[in-house]
Amino acid sequence: MIPISYYLFLALTLFTLGMVGVMIRRNIIIMLMCVELMLNSVNLLLVAFSKMHHAKNPGTDAGIDGQMMVLFIMVVAAAEVAVGLSIMILFYRKQYNVDVRNLNRLKH
Amino acid sequence: MEKYIWLILLLPLVGFFINGLGREKLSKQAIAFIASGLVLGSFILSILVFLEVPSGKDAQPLIFDAFYIFNLETLKVPFSVQIDALTSLFMLIITGVGFLIHVYSAGYMAEDKGFGRFFSYLNLFIFSMLLLVMGSNFLMMFFGWELVGLCSYLLIGFWYKKRDYVDAAKKAFVMNRIGDIGFLLAMFWIWKEFGTLQYTEVFAAVSTGQLTAFAVGGITLLLFLAATGKSAQIPLFTWLPDAMAGPTPVSALIHAATMVTAGIFMITRCNELFELASYTREIIAWVGILTALVTATIAIRQNDIKKVLAYSTVSQLGLMFAALGMGAYVAAVFHVLTHAFFKALLFLGAGSVIHGMDGEQDMTKMGGLKEKMPTTHITMLIACLAIAGIPPLSGFFSKDEMLLSMFLGNKVIYIIGFIVSVLTAFYMFRLYFMTFGGELREKEAKVHESPKVMTVPLIVLAILSATAGFIGIPAAFAKNAHKLNDFLAGVVSESGEAHAISLTTEFLLMGALLGSVIVVILLAKKMYTGKVDATSTGLMKVFENKWYVDEIYNALIVKPTVGIGNGFKKYVEKGGIVKAVAGVGTMSYYFSSKAKSVQTGNIGMYVLLMVIGVVAGLGIFFLGIL
Amino acid sequence: MSTAEILFFVLAGLTVLSALLTISSKSPVHSILFLIVTFFSISAHYILLNAQFLAVVNIIVYGGAIMVLFLFVVMLMNLNKEDAKFSKPFIILVGSLASVIFFVLTAGIFVKSDITVNNQALLYSGDIGLTERLGEVLYSDYVVPFELASILFMAAMIGAVLLSKKKKEEELES
Numbered sequence: 001m002i003p004i005s006y007y008l009f010l011a012l013t014l015f016t017l018g019m020v021g022v023m024i025r026r027n028i029i030i031m032l033m034c035v036e037l038m039l040n041s042v043n044l045l046l047v048a049f050s051k052m053h054h055a056k057n058p059g060t061d062a063g064i065d066g067q068m069m070v071l072f073i074m075v076v077a078a079a080e081v082a083v084g085l086s087i088m089i090l091f092y093r094k095q096y097n098v099d100v101r102n103l104n105r106l107k108h
Numbered sequence: 109m110e111k112y113i114w115l116i117l118l119l120p121l122v123g124f125f126i127n128g129l130g131r132e133k134l135s136k137q138a139i140a141f142i143a144s145g146l147v148l149g150s151f152i153l154s155i156l157v158f159l160e161v162p163s164g165k166d167a168q169p170l171i172f173d174a175f176y177i178f179n180l181e182t183l184k185v186p187f188s189v190q191i192d193a194l195t196s197l198f199m200l201i202i203t204g205v206g207f208l209i210h211v212y213s214a215g216y217m218a219e220d221k222g223f224g225r226f227f228s229y230l231n232l233f234i235f236s237m238l239l240l241v242m243g244s245n246f247l248m249m250f251f252g253w254e255l256v257g258l259c260s261y262l263l264i265g266f267w268y269k270k271r272d273y274v275d276a277a278k279k280a281f282v283m284n285r286i287g288d289i290g291f292l293l294a295m296f297w298i299w300k301e302f303g304t305l306q307y308t309e310v311f312a313a314v315s316t317g318q319l320t321a322f323a324v325g326g327i328t329l330l331l332f333l334a335a336t337g338k339s340a341q342i343p344l345f346t347w348l349p350d351a352m353a354g355p356t357p358v359s360a361l362i363h364a365a366t367m368v369t370a371g372i373f374m375i376t377r378c379n380e381l382f383e384l385a386s387y388t389r390e391i392i393a394w395v396g397i398l399t400a401l402v403t404a405t406i407a408i409r410q411n412d413i414k415k416v417l418a419y420s421t422v423s424q425l426g427l428m429f430a431a432l433g434m435g436a437y438v439a440a441v442f443h444v445l446t447h448a449f450f451k452a453l454l455f456l457g458a459g460s461v462i463h464g465m466d467g468e469q470d471m472t473k474m475g476g477l478k479e480k481m482p483t484t485h486i487t488m489l490i491a492c493l494a495i496a497g498i499p500p501l502s503g504f505f506s507k508d509e510m511l512l513s514m515f516l517g518n519k520v521i522y523i524i525g526f527i528v529s530v531l532t533a534f535y536m537f538r539l540y541f542m543t544f545g546g547e548l549r550e551k552e553a554k555v556h557e558s559p560k561v562m563t564v565p566l567i568v569l570a571i572l573s574a575t576a577g578f579i580g581i582p583a584a585f586a587k588n589a590h591k592l593n594d595f596l597a598g599v600v601s602e603s604g605e606a607h608a609i610s611l612t613t614e615f616l617l618m619g620a621l622l623g624s625v626i627v628v629i630l631l632a633k634k635m636y637t638g639k640v641d642a643t644s645t646g647l648m649k650v651f652e653n654k655w656y657v658d659e660i661y662n663a664l665i666v667k668p669t670v671g672i673g674n675g676f677k678k679y680v681e682k683g684g685i686v687k688a689v690a691g692v693g694t695m696s697y698y699f700s701s702k703a704k705s706v707q708t709g710n711i712g713m714y715v716l717l718m719v720i721g722v723v724a725g726l727g728i729f730f731l732g733i734l
Numbered sequence: 735m736s737t738a739e740i741l742f743f744v745l746a747g748l749t750v751l752s753a754l755l756t757i758s759s760k761s762p763v764h765s766i767l768f769l770i771v772t773f774f775s776i777s778a779h780y781i782l783l784n785a786q787f788l789a790v791v792n793i794i795v796y797g798g799a800i801m802v803l804f805l806f807v808v809m810l811m812n813l814n815k816e817d818a819k820f821s822k823p824f825i826i827l828v829g830s831l832a833s834v835i836f837f838v839l840t841a842g843i844f845v846k847s848d849i850t851v852n853n854q855a856l857l858y859s860g861d862i863g864l865t866e867r868l869g870e871v872l873y874s875d876y877v878v879p880f881e882l883a884s885i886l887f888m889a890a891m892i893g894a895v896l897l898s899k900k901k902k903e904e905e906l907e908s
Contacts, residue, residue, distance in 0.1 A: 021757030023829030104709030
């Protein structure tokens with residue numbers, strides 16, 4: 001039995017690292033990967049919470065919602081990566097370069 | 109009287125609407141009948157009023173209320189009429205002479221396309237003038253005052269396609285407006301002093317003597333300023349000669365008989381105020397007599413028949429104001445009455461001459477119209493005799509009474525008045541002889557007499573000019589025969605002060621004037637029968653060019669004002685206000701272009717900013733639970 | 735220190751270390767490999783928490799499919815030749831600062847709240863992580879999201895295929 005605060009801090013650390021990664025990298029592919037990292041940190045936290053609820057009333061199904069949610073997050077993450085990478089490929093075909101600074105069509 | 113008193117006002121107003129709205133659709137006959145008929149109705153009702161009006165020494169005015177214009181705690185102004193001797197006299201003049209001029213216009217304006225418009229304006233004018241004289245408080249007089257100014261503008265610029273005429277109309281209106289500032293300020297001051305604008309209440313309060321000399325002087329001076337604007341005295345008189353751009357019946361009605369006498373009416377109405385203000389009356393007398401002198405000198409060198417008559421009007425008004433300044437209110441009103449008759453007659457006769465000469469107004473081209481236009485000739489002769497002051501025509505009585513009051517007041521003013529009367533005779537007979545005497549100078553003109561619809565009013569006015577004097581026979585000739593004095597005794601506080609003058613002096617004065625006038629008439633006959641003036645030099649040139657007053661005004665007042673206006677237009681408007689208004693747009697464009705640069709399109713930057721935003725939100729939350 | 739705690743700390747350290755190396759490697763392929771290590775260690779955490787099904791699914795989906803996909807794309811784009819990999823130093827500074835502040839604030843919020851008091855996560859035991867329990871709940875309570883997920887996958891597939899199709903002219907040219 002581990003205090004939940006350990007998992008909290010671990011997830012927070014991973015999430016922050018993922019955020020830093022998104023901000024400092026210039027390669028779009030790496031940025032997407034850091035987003036996956038953030039999603040995973042949230043998954044970990046959810047599972048930890050589900051076990052916390054289960055610990056409070058063992059024997060029932062309390063806390064199974066957390067793990068269900070993790071399943072669906074994975075589903076969405078997979079779909080998102082598939083489509084995102086296709087878009088990146090299209091982008092690469094135009095410019096032969098995946099520098100995020102070239103994605104500036106939204107410029108005024 | 110309550111039954112029909114409002115009809116007097118309403119009939120011309122109805123005529124205005126009918127003729128105004130139906131000016132294209134109704135036939136010329138219908139328009140003329142409606143307009144003249146309605147004014148005739150007002151005239152008949154005015155006669156009834158005259159017969160029933162309370163007159164004499166202790167007469168109280170009759171007041172009829174309709175509704176309240178202002179009904180506030182501090183200001184109660186009703187829309188009501190006050191009928192007393194003065195009002196009924198003026199009502200008779202306005203509707204009577206107005207009716208004759210309506211009939212005359214039916215003939216004079218018969219060829220004009222704006223026939224319906226003309227009669228609607230004339231009816232509106234009659235209504236406005238009646239409103240002015242019948243009002244029972246200063247505000248209603250002011251309504252009428254402004255409305256007659258408006259009608260004057262509309263009618264002077266009646267032929268609006270000619271730029272000069274429109275400019276003359278504008279000049280008349282603007283100069284009137286300058287005078288109206290005086291009227292407005294006087295009204296405000298009266299309200300401040302008395303809390304009311306009703307004549308009866310104001311004059312009752314005045315007689316209790318609570319006013320300071322400053323207030324009395326101020327109010328009366330401001331009222332006199334308004335009078336100079338409306339009645340064309342110095343310095344606001346230059347509009348009246350230019351107003352001759354309007355059709356001749358307009359000149360007859362507005363600028364001879366009625367509108368220009370509004371100033372005299374107002375001062376007579378407020379005589380209780382003016383009696384207390386001796387300084388103002390001094391100023392009025394001097395302004396009046398100087399105006400009379402200046403314009404009389406201008407008239408002796410004018411060649412346009414209407415301009416001579418215009419300057420003559422200003423001159424006669426000046427004499428009336430001089431008499432008012434001396435406190436002789438009855439004399440001034442008497443002269444208003446007789447002047448209305450013979451001046452209207454002169455204008456209508458001049459119109460008949462112009463009509464007969466097919467539009468020619470220059471007297472140097474006329475002459476010898478004696479045989480060709482007999483009715484016009486006889487009536488104009490009667491009018492000229494009347495204005496010159498030959499007994500027993502009306503002008504003699506009224507003018508002598510005015511001069512007598514001047515003699516009793518200030519001998520210098522009397523002498524100037526004497527000179528003015530002599531000059532009057534001179535230029536009027538110059539006009540007469542140049543027009544009717546000698547031979548026709550413009551040989552090719554086909555001269556014809558005017559139709560009956562125009563000559564019958566002339567005849568009526570001639571009879572009136574000849575006989576109207578008998579209502580005011582002075583005490584020198586017959587005891588207690590001055591009917592006008594008795595009639596107006598209730599209105600005018602000091603009517604006809606005791607004549608501290610012997611009969612001999614009076615007869616001497618009359619005789620001197622009469623003699624000089626006859627001499628001057630013969631002089632004019634000699635100088636102008638069949639001849640015209642040579643080109644003028646020196647002093648005569650100054651007279652002919654109207655003492656260059658218009659040019660002085662232009663340089664001193666018009667040009668600087670226009671310059672200031674242009675300066676404002678260039679610097680304040682274009683440089684300041686337009687820039688400020690457009691500057692709002694320019695500035696927002698500038699700022700937005702700076703703010704636009706946040707949208708770099710750089711996704712990395714967007715992410716960074718998003719994170720910073722989230723952190724900031726968390727920080728606030730954290731501070732909240734701290 | 736019980737074995738649970740030792741295990742926890744070892745695994746946590748491994749996770750954080752590999753995450754750190756992910757975001758700071760210069761080569762994209764290295765980043766991907768480190769990320770795979772991170773996923774494996776997270777799966778180990780799941781096993782520690784007796785969420786067996788999720789652990790396996792994590793490895794299969796994330797480590798086996800998504801990361802392989804990333805790897806393929808990186809190799810396809812021949813990204814090793816990139817020169818500038820990191821943003822400008824200024825941005826790195828600001829980003830790090832913001833993240834640190836974020837960490838501190840969130841940690842502070844946790845500390846201030848009472849969630850950390852007397853709450854323990856159950857390890858080793860508990861049925862809910864087992865495949866049978868998950869399967870039963872999935873097909874009874876969560877059947878609608880399950881079906882919707884399938885629709886989502888279909889949309890993603892169609893989208894991916896459509897987006898990457900080359901146009902006919904390009905095919906002729908190349």
